[in-house]
Amino acid sequence: MVSMTKTPPRIRLAQLPTPLVFLERLTRKMGGPRIYVKRDDLTGSWLTGNKVRKLEFSIAEAQAQGCDTIITCGAVQSNHCRATVLACASLGMKVHLILRGEEPVQPDGNNLLDYVGGAHISYHARDVYKRHLCEIANSLKEKHAAEGHKAFFIPSGASDGIGCWGYIHAAEELKRDFATHGIEPTCIICATGSGGTQSGLVLGKALHGLSQDIVGINICDDEKWFRDKITDDMTEWRKLYHQSFDVESLPINIIDGHVGPGYGEATPDVFETIKMVARLEGLILDPVYTGKAFNGMLKEIAKGRFTSSDTIVFIHTGGIFGLLAQREKHDFKA
Numbered sequence: 005m006v007s008m009t010k011t012p013p014r015i016r017l018a019q020l021p022t023p024l025v026f027l028e029r030l031t032r033k034m035g036g037p038r039i040y041v042k043r044d045d046l047t048g049s050w051l052t053g054n055k056v057r058k059l060e061f062s063i064a065e066a067q068a069q070g071c072d073t074i075i076t077c078g079a080v081q082s083n084h085c086r087a088t089v090l091a092c093a094s095l096g097m098k099v100h101l102i103l104r105g106e107e108p109v110q111p112d113g114n115n116l117l118d119y120v121g122g123a124h125i126s127y128h129a130r131d132v133y134k135r136h137l138c139e140i141a142n143s144l145k146e147k148h149a150a151e152g153h154k155a156f157f158i159p160s161g162a163s164d165g166i167g168c169w170g171y172i173h174a175a176e177e178l179k180r181d182f183a184t185h186g187i188e189p190t191c192i193i194c195a196t197g198s199g200g201t202q203s204g205l206v207l208g209k210a211l212h213g214l215s216q217d218i219v220g221i222n223i224c225d226d227e228k229w230f231r232d233k234i235t236d237d238m239t240e241w242r243k244l245y246h247q248s249f250d251v252e253s254l255p256i257n258i259i260d261g262h263v264g265p266g267y268g269e270a271t272p273d274v275f276e277t278i279k280m281v282a283r284l285e286g287l288i289l290d291p292v293y294t295g296k297a298f299n300g301m302l303k304e305i306a307k308g309r310f311t312s313s314d315t316i317v318f319i320h321t322g323g324i325f326g327l328l329a330q331r332e333k334h335d336f337k338a
C-alpha cells in the first residue's frame with residue numbers, strides 16, 4: 005500500500021502551479037490527438053525547467069544535513085547544473101560543478117550562466133568522468149571540508165530517490181489541472197534524460213491515483229538503460245521514505261527510437277520542429293531534450309500510435325539556454 009509516511013524537507017524555488025495549455029493550432033494541424041503542454045519551462049526565468057521542482061527537495065535535504073555547499077555534475081550545457089548554481093546563489097550556498105567535456109573557449113547558454121552565478125567548475129574528459137565521477141566528487145568533498153565547508157553531492161539531473169519528490173508533487177498538480185480543464189488525458193509524455201522526471205511521475209501516478217499512462221521519450225541511451233535507472237531511483241525512494249509497496253510492479257513506458265546521433269545532437273528535423281512549434285504556438289523547445297522528445301511525439305502521432313480520440317499532455321521541461329548554445333547548428337532565418 006502506498007503511503008506518505010515521511011514528508012521530506014522542501015524549500016520553495018519553483019513558481020507553481022505552472023499553466024496547462026491547449027495547443028489548438030498544432031492539434032488542428034496534426035489532425036490527431038488533442039495536445040496539451042504543461043509549462044514547466046515556466047517554473048522560473050533563469051530557474052526554468054524540471055530541475056527546479058527536484059532541487060526543492062535535493063537542496064532542502066542538503067540543508068537539513070547541515071551542508072553549505074553543493075557538488076553536482078552533468079554535461080557542459082547541463083540545465084540541471086545551471087539551475088543548481090542559480091538556486092544555490094539565491095540561498096547563499098556555494099556550488100562546485102563537475103562537467104563532462106572540454107572547457108569551452110567561449111562559454112554560452114547554460115555554461116555562461118554557471119559562470120555568471122559564480123560556480124566553481126572542473127572539466128573532465130568523457131571517459132574520466134564516466135569512470136571516476138565518485139572519486140572526483142569525494143575528493144572535492146574532502147577539499148571543501150578542509151576549507152571549513154560541508155558539501156552535499158546531487159547526482160546528474162537530481163535524479164535519485166530524493167529528486168523523485170519533485171514530480172510526485174507535479175503529478176498531484178496535474179491531477180488538479182485535469183479537473184480544472186475538465187479533461188481526462190490518455191497519457192503524459194516527457195523527455196527522459198536521466199530518468200528522475202519519469203520516476204517521479206510513475207510514483208506520483210501510483211500515489212495520487214492518476215489514470216494516465218506515463219510515457220518517456222528517451223533523448224539518449226536506450227530503453228533498457230532507462231528501465232533500470234528508473235527502477236533504481238524508485239527503489240531508492242522506497243527505501244529512503246520507508247514505503248512498503250512494490251515499485252517493480254509499476255509500469256515504465258519508454259518510446260525508444262528518437263535519440264538520433266546521440267546525447268546533445270539533433271537531426272535537422274528536430275530543428276525544423278522547434279521552428280514550426282515556435283511559429284505556430286509561440287512555444288520554444290530545445291534540441292537536446294524537449295525538441296527531440298516533441299519531434300518524437302509528433303512522429304509517433306503520424307505513425308498512428310496516438311489517435312484523434314486521445315488527449316496527450318506533453319511536459320515542457322525547459323531547456324531554452326541549450327538552444328542558444330546550438331545557434332550555429334541550424335539556419336533559423338529560413
Ligand SMILES: Cc1ncc(COP(=O)(O)O)c(C=O)c1O
Pocket residue numbers: 053054082083084161163195196197198199200201202293294321322323
Ligand atoms: C530541459 C530538460 N528536459 C528534460 C530533461 C530530462 O529529465 P530527466 O533528467 O529527469 O530525465 C532534462 C534533464 O536531463 C532537461 O534539462
